[in-house]
Each structure stands twice: as C-alpha cells, then as structure tokens.
Amino acid sequence: MSPSTPFDPDELLRDDEEQAPAVRGPRRRTIGEGPAAGREILTNTASTRVARVAGLARRSARSKHRRFLVEGPQGVREAVRFSQERVLDVYLTEVALERHSEIWQEAQDAGLYAHVVSGPVMEAMSRDAQGVLAVVAMDEATGSEALARALEGARLVAVLAEAQDPGNAGTMIRAADAAGADAVILARGSVEATSPKVVRASAGSLFHLPVVTGVALDDAVDAVRAAGLTVLAADARGDFDLFEAGDLLAAPSAWLLGNEAHGLPPEALGLADAVVSIPVYGKAESLNVAAAAALCLYTSARAVR
Amino acid sequence: MSPSTPFDPDELLRDDEEQAPAVRGPRRRTIGEGPAAGREILTNTASTRVARVAGLARRSARSKHRRFLVEGPQGVREAVRFSQERVLDVYLTEVALERHSEIWQEAQDAGLYAHVVSGPVMEAMSRDAQGVLAVVAMDEATGSEALARALEGARLVAVLAEAQDPGNAGTMIRAADAAGADAVILARGSVEATSPKVVRASAGSLFHLPVVTGVALDDAVDAVRAAGLTVLAADARGDFDLFEAGDLLAAPSAWLLGNEAHGLPPEALGLADAVVSIPVYGKAESLNVAAAAALCLYTSARAVR
Incomplete structure (x- = not known):
C-alpha cells in the first residue's frame, strides 16, 4: 500500500526529465573505483525519477505506464539475463554494486540503463529491493x-x-x-x-x-x-x-x-x-x-x- | 509490529479484572438467539481485557505471560480440538459465531471460556483473526x-x-x-x-x-x-x-x-x-x-x- 500523496506522481513525468540539471555542489558524488568508477551517484530523493519509480507500487501507475518493479538481486538478475529487451532501468546502491557486481556487469554488457543510487534514493524507490531494483516493461502475454x-x-x-x-x-x-x-x-x-x-x-x-x-x-x-x-x-x-x-x-x-x-x-x-x-x-x-x-x-x- | 504505547498494557492487569463493573446502559447488548442466546456481547474496546489480548502481539508480553494468540477459525478450531487444556479464552464475533458455530459448541463442550465480542472489540484485539481468536498458554516443549x-x-x-x-x-x-x-x-x-x-x-x-x-x-x-x-x-x-x-x-x-x-x-x-x-x-x-x-x-x- 503506498501512502496517499497530495499529487499524482505520474503527472510529474516529463520527457525532458533526463536533461534536468543535476543537483551540483556538496551533494554531487561519483564512484571512486570498481566497475562503475566515475559514474555519478543519484542522490536526489526528490527527483521526478524517484517519484515515478516509487509510483509503480500502485496498480494504476503500472497499468498506465505499462511497466513494473522488480525488487531484489535475484529477480533483477533473472530479468537482465532472460528478459533484457524488457528491462528499462536497473538501479543499484553502492553496497549492492560491490556485492552483486555481476548484475551491474551483465546490465552493462546488455547495453541497459544502469544507475548507482544512494541508500536514501533506493529506500525512497522501494523498501524491499535489498539494494537492487529494476523497472521492466510489461509484456503482452495476455489473452x-x-x-x-x-x-x-x-x-x-x-x-x-x-x-x-x-x-x-x-x-x-x-x-x-x-x-x-x-x-x-x-x-x-x-x-x-x-x-x-x-x-x-x-x-x-x-x-x-x-x-x-x-x-x-x-x-x-x-x-x-x-x-x-x-x-x-x-x-x-x-x-x-x-x-x-x-x-x-x-x-x-x-x-x-x-x-x-x-x-x-x-x-x-x-x-x-x-x-x-x-x-x-x-x-x-x-x-x-x-x-x-x-x-x-x-x-x-x-x-x- | 505493535505501535508504541504511552504505558505498558501489562501493567493494567489486575486479578479483579473479571469483576470490574461492565459498562451498562445503551452499550449493553446480548445475543438474541442461537447457541449463545442470552450471552452478553463484549463491546468495550477500552477494557483491560482488550488491551491485554492485543498486547500479546508483542513478544515481551508473550514471554512475560506465557500465552499467545491464535488468529482465525482454522487455528482456533484445532487448538480447541487438540490442545483444549491450553486454551484460556476463545473470542468470536457475532458474524463468526453464526458461520463457525461448531467452534463455539466445541469450546462450550470442553468447558472453555468463550466470549462473543463486537466487531470493534475483535478489531482492537487482532486484525487478522477473521472474527475468531483464542488466547493459548505456551507449553513447555523446549529444551x-x-x-x-x-x-x-x-x-x-x-x-x-x-x-x-x-x-x-x-x-x-x-x-x-x-x-x-x-x-x-x-x-x-x-x-x-x-x-x-x-x-x-x-x-x-x-x-x-x-x-x-x-x-x-x-x-x-x-x-x-x-x-x-x-x-x-x-x-x-x-x-x-x-x-x-x-x-x-x-x-x-x-x-x-x-x-x-x-x-x-x-x-x-x-x-x-x-x-x-x-x-x-x-x-x-x-x-x-x-x-x-x-x-x-x-x-x-x-x-x-
């Protein structure tokens, strides 16, 4: 059950979201080493991206956008391996990136959008992801x-x-x-x-x-x-x-x-x-x-x- | 997880609880017909009994009082049938009494304390009982x-x-x-x-x-x-x-x-x-x-x- 919000997060979706200026200054952090070295860590819990992802806990948002959440390393690993054409975004925390570097690597190899996020951003998107989350397009195995x-x-x-x-x-x-x-x-x-x-x-x-x-x-x-x-x-x-x-x-x-x-x-x-x-x-x-x-x-x- | 309370409900427990004057007047209701005809319906959601039962959701209260909750008709039925010597109290709502009259009857036949409670009282004691709840003594199958x-x-x-x-x-x-x-x-x-x-x-x-x-x-x-x-x-x-x-x-x-x-x-x-x-x-x-x-x-x- 998602808590009620004063606005529908879906309404915040804009095509230019990806081009929105990132928060600079003290909040900007990049990965120092490892397979994702140099990548910026997403730290803005108030971004439209976070609201959009978190919104997928609601059935109405899933139906509208034809996408859903895959929470946890096992599910995300299998989505990346077996349904990569449907995987829209993969999110890992820094800790999860270290523990599950194979997921990051496979997502990279498949040319998927993979993102490193701060703990609070992950927590804002899902509380059941154990640091690893994917947004996946619904397929049409219906009817x-x-x-x-x-x-x-x-x-x-x-x-x-x-x-x-x-x-x-x-x-x-x-x-x-x-x-x-x-x-x-x-x-x-x-x-x-x-x-x-x-x-x-x-x-x-x-x-x-x-x-x-x-x-x-x-x-x-x-x-x-x-x-x-x-x-x-x-x-x-x-x-x-x-x-x-x-x-x-x-x-x-x-x-x-x-x-x-x-x-x-x-x-x-x-x-x-x-x-x-x-x-x-x-x-x-x-x-x-x-x-x-x-x-x-x-x-x-x-x-x- | 039980919400934190400003006091420990256990501290309210008194041996004379059963003798406390019931709330009279418009709140007093009795069962009109069926196997429990004439029995008073417990309607006081603020009673020490309700607080005590609800408190058993917490591990500390279970340990202290050596008793636990059995929620739902199937569990209560089996407790009454197979471990009646450990069943301390059975609670049914009016609706559940009609649907599961055999539980009421078996509890009566076994000489157990069985109570009819209002919906709000049941709700206050447990949200997962589907109208049928028992308090059961822990046994000593340990060690x-x-x-x-x-x-x-x-x-x-x-x-x-x-x-x-x-x-x-x-x-x-x-x-x-x-x-x-x-x-x-x-x-x-x-x-x-x-x-x-x-x-x-x-x-x-x-x-x-x-x-x-x-x-x-x-x-x-x-x-x-x-x-x-x-x-x-x-x-x-x-x-x-x-x-x-x-x-x-x-x-x-x-x-x-x-x-x-x-x-x-x-x-x-x-x-x-x-x-x-x-x-x-x-x-x-x-x-x-x-x-x-x-x-x-x-x-x-x-x-x-």
Missing part, C-alpha cells in the same frame, strides 16, 4: 492468442484459479518453473502478475516461462485441452491419490490449482478430467496451496520423465 | 528433555535451522504435519514458534505435533541421531537427487531445512549423514524453502511407507 502460443508443444502447465494471495501466486510460479513447466496461466480473478509481492515471491521465475493473464478459467481449460493436455484439478475432494495416480500423470497435463482460503471453485472441479488429492498422513486439514502445487507439479514432472 | 520425549519412536522429523521468515516457518510446520512427521524442531536462531505469523501460517498444525524450541542445531542433530534417525540435509549442493535417493529415504529420517535467503548454514551440511538436492527441471535457481520442505518430507514419507 487467447498469447495463450495459444504459450501452449505450443507444452507438456506441463499450471493454471492458477483465483490465486489471490500474492506470495502464494509468486511461489507457485516459481514452483512451476522449478518443475520444468512450460507455462503458467494466471486465470482472471487472480492477483495481478506484476504486483510487487508476486514478482518478489516468483524470485525471477516470471522471466523464465510465459505467465499468461487475462483469460477466464473456462477458456483456459478449453485451450489446454485443445492443446492435448489432460486437465487435472488439485483438490482435497479428489478421486485419485496423487501418489497412486500412475498412468494419469504420465500424459502431458495441466494442473488447476486453487487459492489458499477456498481451494478450487466448484465449477473448476467439473471442468477437470480428474480430481487428484494429496494424501494427508498427519492431522493437518490440508497443505498450503503453494506447497501443494510443488508436490503436484513435481509428481507430474517425474511421471512424464 | 533437551522435551526434545527427547518428542523423539521417542519418531520416524520422520523436520529440523528447521535458522528459519527466520515466520510465514515459511509456519508453512513448514504445516507441511511436516501433513506429511505425517512426528515432530518439528525449531532450532535456536529461528523465529519464535508463537509469533502471530508463524501461528497463522501453521493453520493449526502447531497443535497437532510437538514443535520443540530452545535447542541449538548441533544438539538437535545429536539428539535425532541418538534416536536412530538418519540426518538428511536439504540443500542445492547435494550429493543425492531427492528422487533417486532410494534406500537412503527408506530409513527413519530427520530433515535439516534451511532458510529462504541463505539455505542451510555450512556447518549444518557437515552435520548431516547425506546432503540431498531437489532437481530443478526448469530455469529457477531453487524452490521456496517451504515448497522444498513439502517435497522432501513427502518423498520420505512415501519411501518409509
């Missing part, structure tokens, strides 16, 4: 055409239905990536894929595989079925035990995964070819949804291999 | 004797080393419970087991299996080995693939699980009988630690069965 492209040749897909907790959504994207899934579909009614917490929890996986948005759940199910995938719903009310499902899992599959509070919506169970449950050996009622996703996706990945 | 008791006959144990993110710690306790683990050891240097986020993320599992605290990691490893368990470290630098580890997993085991940011501390790898890795089939560097815990514990549980 039925993007979905069809993402599903070409796919053998393992995660379909998140009403994923409303951003931490869980990001963790599920990361688990899908680790399990070797070909795509994630974040069906309509889910959190926004570019909200800061989703991006952070995905730990860079957002840049490793297509994450398709803007598709209704039933359209997503139609599409994955048309792509030849078996549709499996992960739900406690299942007919199959995940670990006894055998042949069912050997076919290319799309997993429908629900949300933490309510599991899958009832209509989703009806859309699936089979409903599969993770057995609970102890007294827990269920698993956390992201842990459940990891188990389902890995069990499928193992069965297909 | 080497408690550990030895918890390990009697154990075949699957999770040892959390430096678990610092409370959400992940709670989710790992829940995953251990679901996988049928006999105990969780939250080694020294980890978050406090009774902090509100750990309790919420454990979704009641805290009341299903012993969660032993106050033990150093090396002492925990000595104890689980003395109990006849193989010590497995989950780490990306492993010699064994989790899914190819075969016989290694068929023996009763204790899993050493690290933290999100740094994995296992190097000395923990040296303490283990074997270091086991979850294969990554995609481009992710690793899995979320709680998802990894679920995979390791379930794979062991399957191998032992």
Whole structure:
C-alpha cells in the first residue's frame, strides 16, 4: 500500500526529465573505483525519477505506464539475463554494486540503463529491493492468442484459479518453473502478475516461462485441452491419490490449482478430467496451496520423465 | 509490529479484572438467539481485557505471560480440538459465531471460556483473526528433555535451522504435519514458534505435533541421531537427487531445512549423514524453502511407507 500523496506522481513525468540539471555542489558524488568508477551517484530523493519509480507500487501507475518493479538481486538478475529487451532501468546502491557486481556487469554488457543510487534514493524507490531494483516493461502475454502460443508443444502447465494471495501466486510460479513447466496461466480473478509481492515471491521465475493473464478459467481449460493436455484439478475432494495416480500423470497435463482460503471453485472441479488429492498422513486439514502445487507439479514432472 | 504505547498494557492487569463493573446502559447488548442466546456481547474496546489480548502481539508480553494468540477459525478450531487444556479464552464475533458455530459448541463442550465480542472489540484485539481468536498458554516443549520425549519412536522429523521468515516457518510446520512427521524442531536462531505469523501460517498444525524450541542445531542433530534417525540435509549442493535417493529415504529420517535467503548454514551440511538436492527441471535457481520442505518430507514419507 503506498501512502496517499497530495499529487499524482505520474503527472510529474516529463520527457525532458533526463536533461534536468543535476543537483551540483556538496551533494554531487561519483564512484571512486570498481566497475562503475566515475559514474555519478543519484542522490536526489526528490527527483521526478524517484517519484515515478516509487509510483509503480500502485496498480494504476503500472497499468498506465505499462511497466513494473522488480525488487531484489535475484529477480533483477533473472530479468537482465532472460528478459533484457524488457528491462528499462536497473538501479543499484553502492553496497549492492560491490556485492552483486555481476548484475551491474551483465546490465552493462546488455547495453541497459544502469544507475548507482544512494541508500536514501533506493529506500525512497522501494523498501524491499535489498539494494537492487529494476523497472521492466510489461509484456503482452495476455489473452487467447498469447495463450495459444504459450501452449505450443507444452507438456506441463499450471493454471492458477483465483490465486489471490500474492506470495502464494509468486511461489507457485516459481514452483512451476522449478518443475520444468512450460507455462503458467494466471486465470482472471487472480492477483495481478506484476504486483510487487508476486514478482518478489516468483524470485525471477516470471522471466523464465510465459505467465499468461487475462483469460477466464473456462477458456483456459478449453485451450489446454485443445492443446492435448489432460486437465487435472488439485483438490482435497479428489478421486485419485496423487501418489497412486500412475498412468494419469504420465500424459502431458495441466494442473488447476486453487487459492489458499477456498481451494478450487466448484465449477473448476467439473471442468477437470480428474480430481487428484494429496494424501494427508498427519492431522493437518490440508497443505498450503503453494506447497501443494510443488508436490503436484513435481509428481507430474517425474511421471512424464 | 505493535505501535508504541504511552504505558505498558501489562501493567493494567489486575486479578479483579473479571469483576470490574461492565459498562451498562445503551452499550449493553446480548445475543438474541442461537447457541449463545442470552450471552452478553463484549463491546468495550477500552477494557483491560482488550488491551491485554492485543498486547500479546508483542513478544515481551508473550514471554512475560506465557500465552499467545491464535488468529482465525482454522487455528482456533484445532487448538480447541487438540490442545483444549491450553486454551484460556476463545473470542468470536457475532458474524463468526453464526458461520463457525461448531467452534463455539466445541469450546462450550470442553468447558472453555468463550466470549462473543463486537466487531470493534475483535478489531482492537487482532486484525487478522477473521472474527475468531483464542488466547493459548505456551507449553513447555523446549529444551533437551522435551526434545527427547518428542523423539521417542519418531520416524520422520523436520529440523528447521535458522528459519527466520515466520510465514515459511509456519508453512513448514504445516507441511511436516501433513506429511505425517512426528515432530518439528525449531532450532535456536529461528523465529519464535508463537509469533502471530508463524501461528497463522501453521493453520493449526502447531497443535497437532510437538514443535520443540530452545535447542541449538548441533544438539538437535545429536539428539535425532541418538534416536536412530538418519540426518538428511536439504540443500542445492547435494550429493543425492531427492528422487533417486532410494534406500537412503527408506530409513527413519530427520530433515535439516534451511532458510529462504541463505539455505542451510555450512556447518549444518557437515552435520548431516547425506546432503540431498531437489532437481530443478526448469530455469529457477531453487524452490521456496517451504515448497522444498513439502517435497522432501513427502518423498520420505512415501519411501518409509
């Protein structure tokens, strides 16, 4: 949640921003040594640039400018490596520059705009960046055409239905990536894929595989079925035990995964070819949804291999 | 983080609190119908009771009074079912009373102190309770004797080393419970087991299996080995693939699980009988630690069965 401001920072955006005279005098500092030697350190916490970047914490600003924040070294590193054409700016503090010089170097090699900023400037742009921040353009993996492209040749897909907790959504994207899934579909009614917490929890996986948005759940199910995938719903009310499902899992599959509070919506169970449950050996009622996703996706990945 | 207060609410605690005259007049309301008909609704947000309960968000108050908060219907339900001797008070709003009448009924049947509170009173006590809150006494599963008791006959144990993110710690306790683990050891240097986020993320599992605290990691490893368990470290630098580890997993085991940011501390790898890795089939560097815990514990549980 960003604090309310007396003005919309977006309104401050001007094309001549980059040419605005920098603050000179005692506040001007440059890097003494290392890979960024001679570069000026951005120290003005009141600049329009800082306001613009910080503003991307708000959904409205993300939608308007079609860009979002990637916070933390892992996410930024993966964005620079796997989606450099979308990376608009990279920001590192001096401390982070020393610790993560490879990020700076890779950004330089890719010809990206990379900036060294003071601690207060970083803090003003993001409190969750651990010194490393990027602004990345949204891509267009949204709608039925993007979905069809993402599903070409796919053998393992995660379909998140009403994923409303951003931490869980990001963790599920990361688990899908680790399990070797070909795509994630974040069906309509889910959190926004570019909200800061989703991006952070995905730990860079957002840049490793297509994450398709803007598709209704039933359209997503139609599409994955048309792509030849078996549709499996992960739900406690299942007919199959995940670990006894055998042949069912050997076919290319799309997993429908629900949300933490309510599991899958009832209509989703009806859309699936089979409903599969993770057995609970102890007294827990269920698993956390992201842990459940990891188990389902890995069990499928193992069965297909 | 609780806001700083001009006084310590604990200092307000008096033994005669229960006998303090209730506020009469227009603020007095009673329940009209249902299982709690005739019961007075607690409406005074300024009462010492409210201050005392809200104060348990602070670690110092929990330590001093040896009690903690359980927020949300799932956690409270499990506390009432599995640890009723430790439940000191149960609070429900009118709305929650209707939706979760079984919690009220079970609390009544167990002879627990159950209270109906107004929305503002609940809000003042906790913002994460979804209308259902309990105050529970800490138990004494701490130190080497408690550990030895918890390990009697154990075949699957999770040892959390430096678990610092409370959400992940709670989710790992829940995953251990679901996988049928006999105990969780939250080694020294980890978050406090009774902090509100750990309790919420454990979704009641805290009341299903012993969660032993106050033990150093090396002492925990000595104890689980003395109990006849193989010590497995989950780490990306492993010699064994989790899914190819075969016989290694068929023996009763204790899993050493690290933290999100740094994995296992190097000395923990040296303490283990074997270091086991979850294969990554995609481009992710690793899995979320709680998802990894679920995979390791379930794979062991399957191998032992």
